[in-house]
Amino acid sequence: MAHDEISLTLKVWRQKGPNKSGNFETHSVKINTHMSFLEMLDVLNEQLIMQKKEPVAFEHDCREGICGSCSLVINGRPHGPMQGTTTCQLHMRHFQDGETIYIEPYRAKAFPVIKDLVVDRSAFDRIIQSGGYVSVNTGGVPDGNAIAIEMITAKRAFEAATCIGCGACVAACPNASAMLFTSAKVSQLSLLPQGRQEANQRVLNMVTQMDNEGFGLCSNVGACEAECPKGISLDNIAIMNREYIGASFISRRLANK
Amino acid sequence: MKWLVNFLTSSLGRKVIMSLTGLFLCTFLVVHMIGNLKLFADSDGHKFNEYAEFMATNPLIKTVSYGLYFFIILHAVQGLLIYASNRAAVGGGRRYAGKQVAPTEARAAARNMAMLGTLILAFLLLHMWQFWFKAKFGGLAVEGDLFNEVKIAFAEPWVVIVYLLGLVALAMHLLHGFQSAFQTLGLNHPKYTPLIKGLGWAYSILVPLGFATMPIYFYVMAFNG
Numbered sequence: 142m143a144h145d146e147i148s149l150t151l152k153v154w155r156q157k158g159p160n161k162s163g164n165f166e167t168h169s170v171k172i173n174t175h176m177s178f179l180e181m182l183d184v185l186n187e188q189l190i191m192q193k194k195e196p197v198a199f200e201h202d203c204r205e206g207i208c209g210s211c212s213l214v215i216n217g218r219p220h221g222p223m224q225g226t227t228t229c230q231l232h233m234r235h236f237q238d239g240e241t242i243y244i245e246p247y248r249a250k251a252f253p254v255i256k257d258l259v260v261d262r263s264a265f266d267r268i269i270q271s272g273g274y275v276s277v278n279t280g281g282v283p284d285g286n287a288i289a290i291e292m293i294t295a296k297r298a299f300e301a302a303t304c305i306g307c308g309a310c311v312a313a314c315p316n317a318s319a320m321l322f323t324s325a326k327v328s329q330l331s332l333l334p335q336g337r338q339e340a341n342q343r344v345l346n347m348v349t350q351m352d353n354e355g356f357g358l359c360s361n362v363g364a365c366e367a368e369c370p371k372g373i374s375l376d377n378i379a380i381m382n383r384e385y386i387g388a389s390f391i392s393r394r395l396a397n398k
Numbered sequence: 399m400k401w402l403v404n405f406l407t408s409s410l411g412r413k414v415i416m417s418l419t420g421l422f423l424c425t426f427l428v429v430h431m432i433g434n435l436k437l438f439a440d441s442d443g444h445k446f447n448e449y450a451e452f453m454a455t456n457p458l459i460k461t462v463s464y465g466l467y468f469f470i471i472l473h474a475v476q477g478l479l480i481y482a483s484n485r486a487a488v489g490g491g492r493r494y495a496g497k498q499v500a501p502t503e504a505r506a507a508a509r510n511m512a513m514l515g516t517l518i519l520a521f522l523l524l525h526m527w528q529f530w531f532k533a534k535f536g537g538l539a540v541e542g543d544l545f546n547e548v549k550i551a552f553a554e555p556w557v558v559i560v561y562l563l564g565l566v567a568l569a570m571h572l573l574h575g576f577q578s579a580f581q582t583l584g585l586n587h588p589k590y591t592p593l594i595k596g597l598g599w600a601y602s603i604l605v606p607l608g609f610a611t612m613p614i615y616f617y618v619m620a621f622n623g
């Protein structure tokens with residue numbers, strides 16, 4: 142099935158560790174177009190191992206578009222050229238025979254490179270830890286339908302909840318802002334009655350943490366929304382803005398944490 | 399007041415300052431543009447000079463104008479500081495070797511607000527020196543005759559070109575800025591956002607166009623003797 146096979150030139154970012162300088166390495170691979178992008182990198186790594194060279198470090202886990210690990214910038218776009226697709230779900234049939242592909246790590250001050258294509262996204266974990274949860278007391282299991290929630294609201298909260306924390310929004314944003322990610326969690330929880338209780342503290346804490354991590358400010362460019370594999374909407378950022386403005390003036394706490 | 403400092407120094411609070419000062423400047427621009435249409439009221443500039451005199455002496459207008467100077471400076475300084483924060487957040491330097499970018503609704507203007515703002519600032523400095531400074535501190539060709547000064551200034555082709563370029567920069571700044579300011583304040587709603595975006599478009603085209611008629615008109619008048 143020769144027509145299913147393509148040859149590619151890969152320009153891959155290699156960097157031995159944090160604070161080390163890196164550079165692009167050029168490799169050629171012959172791969173099947175039915176492979177995913179990560180399988181293509183597996184082929185490259187087998188090739189490198191055979192040649193007794195260090196394989197390329199890249200992050201991956203579920204390989205089915207739900208864990209958010211596969212953080213790569215492909216030809217300048219986080220998760221590559223297809224909309225609504227993670228790197229692991231990106232198939233090689235979207236590339237041309239003979240094409241040159243640039244593969245780079247996410248670039249943001251708050252996402253330092255650990256090695257090659259792997260970046261440290263623990264800043265996101267700390268933002269979630271600062272408020273991306275609902276406190277639940279122990280006791281009897283509440284009835285699932287005891288609190289009525291309007292369909293439109295449930296749908297909006299659910300859409301925000303589909304964020305997989307991949308960080309593509311930060312990588313795509315010309316300001317390396319984490320507003321789309323943070324706002325997805327803020328609005329998901331603030332829209333629901335269970336999350337409403339802690340909404341003021343949550344938004345104050347999460348924005349404070351987001352700022353402390355060194356992410357940029359939002360210029361409402363929309364590159365995040367365009368690159369988000371889950372289609373998280375800019376509306377969430379507006380919700381977070383008004384939650385934050387409201388909480389700053391309404392919350393009875395006299396200072397943010 | 400720690401909470402207020404927290405708010406105003408947070409990423410969101412800093413953007414709220416941009417948004418409110420930006421919208422204030424938008425309001426000012428309409429008033430300024432409509433007021434300046436007095437330039438066309440009569441051919442000897444009597445009405446315009448009267449209006450200019452009123453604007454320079456009325457205590458209420460004077461108070462508002464101090465607010466205006468402050469807000470322009472605040473908007474410009476905050477804008478440039480935000481630009482610096484954002485460059486630092488990206489990590490400096492060229493970001494990706496790959497050249498593709500996702501198609502977004504926002505045009506190039508959104509990514510170049512600081513550059514457009516700096517062009518507007520440069521234009522403003524020239525504009526203030528030409529008319530405001532000279533009227534206030536002396537230097538007009540005929541003392542008290544601002545209309546005459548406008549006529550002289552816009553007889554120069556380079557002045558007209560600089561003004562038109564400044565207005566193009568302003569239009570682009572506003573094409574993104576106007577609707578962005580509402581998003582920053584959290585004013586986003588499926589019912590009203592299309593309205594805000596439409597209004598933003600109309601504003602960003604009509605106000606700069608209204609201003610542009612002035613240098614063009616006076617240049618043509620001077621050209622035809």
Ligand code: HEM
Binds near residue numbers: 416423481511575
């Ligand atoms: C009369 C002139 C001006 C008007 C009417 C104006 C209006 C606006 C508006 C409405 C915004 C949107 C705010 C938001 O996104 O929330 C904005 C943003 C901005 N302005 Fe201006 N502006 C003017 C002059 C300037 C000047 C002189 C500078 C700087 C030197 C400047 C720099 C910026 C920057 C950097 C932003 C983007 C901030 C961000 O989104 O992160 N502007 N402007």
Ligand code: SF4
Binds near residue numbers: 308309369370373
């Ligand atoms: S908002 Fe989208 S791009 Fe950002 S972390 Fe969540 S899923 Fe990824």
Ligand code: FES
Binds near residue numbers: 209211
């Ligand atoms: S590897 Fe889990 S989303 Fe791609």
